[in-house]
Amino acid sequence: MMDHTVKAFDNDIGRLRGLISQMGGLAEEAIANAIKALQRSDLELARKVREDDKAIDLIEAEVERLAVRTIALRAPMANDLREVVAALKIASVVERIGDYAKNIAKRVPMIESEDRIEPVSILPAMAKIASAMVHDVLDAFAARDAEAAIRVRDSDNALDDFYDSIFRTLVTHMVENPKTIGQVAHLLFIAKNLERIGDHATNVAEMVYFAATGTQMGERDRGGTLPS
Amino acid sequence: MMDHTVKAFDNDIGRLRGLISQMGGLAEEAIANAIKALQRSDLELARKVREDDKAIDLIEAEVERLAVRTIALRAPMANDLREVVAALKIASVVERIGDYAKNIAKRVPMIESEDRIEPVSILPAMAKIASAMVHDVLDAFAARDAEAAIRVRDSDNALDDFYDSIFRTLVTHMVENPKTIGQVAHLLFIAKNLERIGDHATNVAEMVYFAATGTQMGERDRGGTLPS
Numbered sequence: 140m141m142d143h144t145v146k147a148f149d150n151d152i153g154r155l156r157g158l159i160s161q162m163g164g165l166a167e168e169a170i171a172n173a174i175k176a177l178q179r180s181d182l183e184l185a186r187k188v189r190e191d192d193k194a195i196d197l198i199e200a201e202v203e204r205l206a207v208r209t210i211a212l213r214a215p216m217a218n219d220l221r222e223v224v225a226a227l228k229i230a231s232v233v234e235r236i237g238d239y240a241k242n243i244a245k246r247v248p249m250i251e252s253e254d255r256i257e258p259v260s261i262l263p264a265m266a267k268i269a270s271a272m273v274h275d276v277l278d279a280f281a282a283r284d285a286e287a288a289i290r291v292r293d294s295d296n297a298l299d300d301f302y303d304s305i306f307r308t309l310v311t312h313m314v315e316n317p318k319t320i321g322q323v324a325h326l327l328f329i330a331k332n333l334e335r336i337g338d339h340a341t342n343v344a345e346m347v348y349f350a351a352t353g354t355q356m357g358e359r360d361r362g363g364t365l366p367s
Numbered sequence: 368m369m370d371h372t373v374k375a376f377d378n379d380i381g382r383l384r385g386l387i388s389q390m391g392g393l394a395e396e397a398i399a400n401a402i403k404a405l406q407r408s409d410l411e412l413a414r415k416v417r418e419d420d421k422a423i424d425l426i427e428a429e430v431e432r433l434a435v436r437t438i439a440l441r442a443p444m445a446n447d448l449r450e451v452v453a454a455l456k457i458a459s460v461v462e463r464i465g466d467y468a469k470n471i472a473k474r475v476p477m478i479e480s481e482d483r484i485e486p487v488s489i490l491p492a493m494a495k496i497a498s499a500m501v502h503d504v505l506d507a508f509a510a511r512d513a514e515a516a517i518r519v520r521d522s523d524n525a526l527d528d529f530y531d532s533i534f535r536t537l538v539t540h541m542v543e544n545p546k547t548i549g550q551v552a553h554l555l556f557i558a559k560n561l562e563r564i565g566d567h568a569t570n571v572a573e574m575v576y577f578a579a580t581g582t583q584m585g586e587r588d589r590g591g592t593l594p595s
Contacts, residue, residue: 207452320538366470
């Protein structure tokens with residue numbers, strides 16, 4: 140590439156990183172707010188999470204436009220192309236993470252506040268792990284840190300084990316309190332959404348690793364015993 | 368574009384369409400086999416669905432390489448660029464549809480054959496609608512048929528209503544047969560996976576519409592009353 144093309148490319152990639160970091164911040168906030176809304180039966184906050192998701196979708200569309208434009212105009216090679224394609228794919232995964240948070244928020248009105256069910260209290264700890272994975276993996280992307288990406292992937296095992304344990308707790312709760320089954324089913328889906336957020340952070344970790352090293356991350360032994 | 372570039376572009380887009388149609392066929396087959404495995408408690412077939420999913424992932428990677436190469440080498444404009452970006456995004460959604468089928472297959476061993484639960488019998492009809500949506504939307508992509516894409520999106524309402532009804536049936540079954548709760552919870556997730564397949568087919572319908580017309584499909588009233 141000519142010098143001015145190199146500079147233009149560096150600007151583009153810098154802007155892509157900035158947009159993804161912004162999306163990641165919004166996704167983390169969405170997870171935190173969705174769980175807070177659930178704990179407090181705060182329908183207004185749940186509505187806000189659903190509304191705020193549009194901002195994430197808009198940034199994803201912007202990343203897509205910019206990435207395609209960068210590939211078409213700067214024709215980057217090897218390492219640089221890998222970086223732009225990673226940005227494109229990571230934006231799409233972060234958008235999905237935002238959707239999971241939105242799906243959690245949508246269930247808040249279905250869990251009545253009159254008759255609070257005790258297992259709600261075990262979800263925030265799981266949400267913290269999921270949210271930290273999202274945070275850490277986007278830091279790893281910003282720093283092109285392949286080792287940090289491996290650590291994120293490994294922490295998904297803890298989340299899977301957590302999900303297994305919550306699944307069992309919720310089913311036991313259903314058996315012992317049949318009148319809460321409808322509501323606890325929604326909690327099952329919320330736990331599942333958190334587990335999927337961890338899976339997606341793991342996918343991003345694999346993309347970060349590949350963008351930084353040009354090789355695939357090795358296989359891992361998946362935590363938990365339940366399917367995704 | 369110069370003549371030989373136009374021809375090269377047409378070849379590329381033809382190959383992209385072919386790969387996506389191939390992925391779609393595999394995804395449809397995966398849905399059908401996963402549900403057949405569930406009905407028959409066929410662990411071998413369930414294992415095959417999980418194994419076959421790797422072929423879908425490989426084709427997605429091939430679409431990604433070819434799409435990025437096409438953008439970089441042929442520098443397509445407007446309509447053509449929209450088509451290539453659509454192919455890239457549709458491949459990623461079809462890969463996710465394959466994952467949902469795989470997730471259904473993973474639950475087959477958790478639903479014991481000794482003690483078959485009656486609600487299993489209501490899932491195949493739902494799977495048929497979901498699978499038909501995947502089929503029809505990829506036909507719409509191949510034919511650049513915006514009207515067909517709208518019909519796919521509209522049929523998602525029927526799937527959402529079906530899911531609502533299954534959700535209620537399964538919860539009622541849990542209440543009346545508490546000892547089956549653990550297994551019926553897996554059926555809930557399977558129904559949810561089918562509903563998500565319909566959502567993803569709808570996303571593809573929106574992409575097909577945009578690729579064909581250059582404008583966004585209008586909003587719709589979503590069917591069903593339960594969150595995604």
